[in-house]
Amino acid sequence: MxxxxxxxxxxxxxxxxxxxxxxxxxxxxxxxxxxxxxxxxxxxxxxxxxxxxxxxxxxxxxxxxxxxxxxxxxRGVVFQRYSVFPHLTVLGNVLLPMELKASRWLGKLLGPKRYNAKEEARAMLEHVGLRHAADFYPAQLSGGMQQRLALAQALMAKxxxxxxxxxxxxxxxxxxxxxxxxxxxxxxxxxxxxxxxxxxxxxxxxxxxxxxxxxxxxxxxxxxxxxxxxxxxxxxxxxxxxxxx
Ligand SMILES: Nc1ncnc2c1ncn2[C@@H]1O[C@H](COP(=O)(O)OP(=O)(O)OP(=O)(O)O)[C@@H](O)[C@H]1O
Ligand SMILES: [Mg+2]
CATH class of the missing domain: 3.40.50.300 (P-loop containing nucleotide triphosphate hydrolases)
Known part of the structure; x- marks a missing residue:
């Protein structure tokens, strides 16, 4: 691209x-x-x-x-470790780039936009095989799952x-x-x-x-x-x- x-x-x-x-x-x-x-x-x-x-x-x-x-x-990036935010759930991590894109200042999406973003984030999690882990925190994931999450997070910003x-x-x-x-x-x-x-x-x-x-x-x-x-x-x-x- x-x-x-x-x-x-x-x-x-x-x-x-x-x-x-x-x-x-x-x-x-x-x-x-x-x-x-x-x-x-x-x-x-x-x-x-x-x-x-x-x-x-x-x-x-x-x-x-x-x-x-x-x-x-x-320009997205994934490192060997620690690319994702430990205090956010899996879903929260994948939502974050969209929230930042929507509002750098507030860092939050509201109303229907948030609903749509969540659907998109869930679809991305499905894509990388993590939909079942949406409510987990990174510390609860294996290394491979964390890297799949990091990829999903980077890709959400397109x-x-x-x-x-x-x-x-x-x-x-x-x-x-x-x-x-x-x-x-x-x-x-x-x-x-x-x-x-x-x-x-x-x-x-x-x-x-x-x-x-x-x-x-x-x-x-x-x-x-x-x-x-x-x-x-x-x-x-x-x-x-x-x-x-
Ligand atoms: N901000 C910096 N200030 C001073 N030296 C630096 C800085 N960043 C990197 N270096 C030096 O530049 C060199 C290259 O570092 P770099 O991390 O890019 O290597 P690398 O090829 O990624 O190594 P590795 O395979 O071990 O990850 C090293 O000698 C490092 O000490
Ligand atoms: Mg290096």
Whole structure:
């Protein structure tokens, strides 16, 4: 739904170069996986795409326009943990983006609008298999359920871009496989652009349409930041192609 242009960005903290000369065009509707060693700047790059961090040099355009200076609902995010609000129920968490969209000041929907929003939120919970848990609090959910809730919450704002920072790394392999299927389905249905950071190479290739590798050429040299060392297109697997069993 949205294209992203990352133009020659650098991130330098004090005198340590973290990211160097990163340029990347992300086509709308693609699913880009980013992999790389710990500390190479993957989260930093996602935080820039969220406007939670600013590059020292360079620029990032979303559909040809510089990113807004603050996080906005058009860019959703799911982290490894703690993306949802512990004091709100499952339904309350999914309703929140709609309430914020309706009224940033009041943060509440009233009357028929609230009723309709609740119906939409329940439909989303159904979609991610959490309708039965609408009245639970996040602490009462398993890790996999919490991440499904985090995805549902991010999707309620109908973001044009979804940013995922190791969203499934705390899950056991079975739960992870299930949530991969769900994520792929949600991506196909919404046609969102997704950028996902992961340490799991097989996850990167299974979900991504493209895998970007970030690496520091000389890890101990603070004057050299991480660069894109590989940019690998991923061909859909036969069984993932439309119409295949
Ligand atoms: N606000 C900041 N101020 C100073 N240094 C920072 C800041 N944010 C990140 N860094 C540094 O930038 C480097 C990259 O951090 P980042 O969290 O982006 O790595 P990462 O690739 O996501 O690592 P991991 O795989 O472990 O999550 C680290 O050396 C980190 O200490
Ligand atoms: Mg990180």
């Amino acid at each position: 949205s294209s992203i242009e990352i133009k020659d960005i650098w991130q330098i903290y004090d005198s340590r170069v973290v990211l160097e000369k990163i340029s990347l065009n992300i086509e709308q509707g693609s699913f880009v996986s980013i992999v790389g060693p710990s500390g190479c700047g993957k989260t930093t790059l996602l935080r820039m795409l969220m406007s939670e961090e600013f590059c020292t040099r360079g620029s990032i355009l979303l559909d040809g326009i510089p990113l807004p200076a603050e996080p906005t609902l058009e 973001p044009r871009v979804l940013l995922l920072d190791e969203p499934f790394s705390a899950l056991d392999p079975g739960t992870r496989a299930d949530i991969h299927v769900l994520t792929k389905r949600l991506w196909e249905e919404t046609k969102m652009t997704i950028v996902m950071v992961t340490h799991d190479i097989s996850e990167a290739f299974r979900l991504g349409t493209r895998v970007i590798v970030l690496e520091r050429p000389t890890p101990d040299d603070p004057t050299k930041g991480a660069r894109i060392t590989h940019d690998i297109p991923v061909r859909p697997r036969a069984k993932d192609k439309k119409g295949a069993a």
